[in-house]
């Protein structure tokens with residue numbers, strides 16, 4: 392069963408999320424010297440800023456020098472492009488830190504080289520990713536996608552992948568069209584998975600995921616497959632139409 396943490400604006404979701412991340416950091420550092428985290432793009436990056444930088448009780452406890460940061464998905468664009476998840480993370484988080492984590496972006500030297508090279512970007516990133524990540528921090532799109540695992544027959548190859556850990560996602564319904572994404576085997580091996588979903592644009596997806604358990608939506612499939620290690624941080628707007636109890 393997944394854990395759902397639901398908050399109103401007054402209850403300060405970013406702070407609660409920050410406490411959760413802090414706990415995962417402490418758990419990981421009890422066992423190892425580094426904390427291996429993979430993050431998505433989108434609004435999650437702003438929540439990271441609010442939780443881990445702006446929150447004055449959480450910020451001093453974050454041991455950035457022990458963090459290794461990877462990306463659960465990345466758009467195939469130069470790293471300084473506005474669409475790059477790395478670029479968003481750099482501008483929103485890294486540029487505001489005095490002590491930096493180690494960050495592992497994609498190799499962007501091949502972004503203009505076409506399809507064969509895109510496969511290579513994915514394969515190369517698979518080499519970079521540790522086998523077991525301590526924490527995956529995920530978003531969920533209004534269509535139920537997570538990472539760049541999109542719903543629908545055209546993108547079934549991503550969800551069906553059993554061996555390769557990073558794939559090239561082409562014809563993405565959300566631009567830009569070419570991306571890389573982690574696959575379910577990476578999620579299977581991860582210690583913990585955490586989604587953040589906020590705002591009324593997520594209502595329909597939340598109803599499909601939590602009430603209808605519609606596993607055609609990749610985020611619902613993640614719940615079904617890996618439930619006990621999955622946490623959701625949601626606000627009351629996103630969950631307004633969900634009737635199931637958690």
Ligand SMILES: O=C(O)[C@H](O)[C@@H](O)[C@H](O)[C@H](O)COP(=O)(O)O
Pocket residue numbers: 431432433434435464465466476529530531532533536537538539565
């Ligand atoms: O590369 C991407 O497009 C993002 O990583 C994407 O997968 C994002 O996580 C979700 O779309 C949720 O984004 P929002 O929280 O901004 O809606």
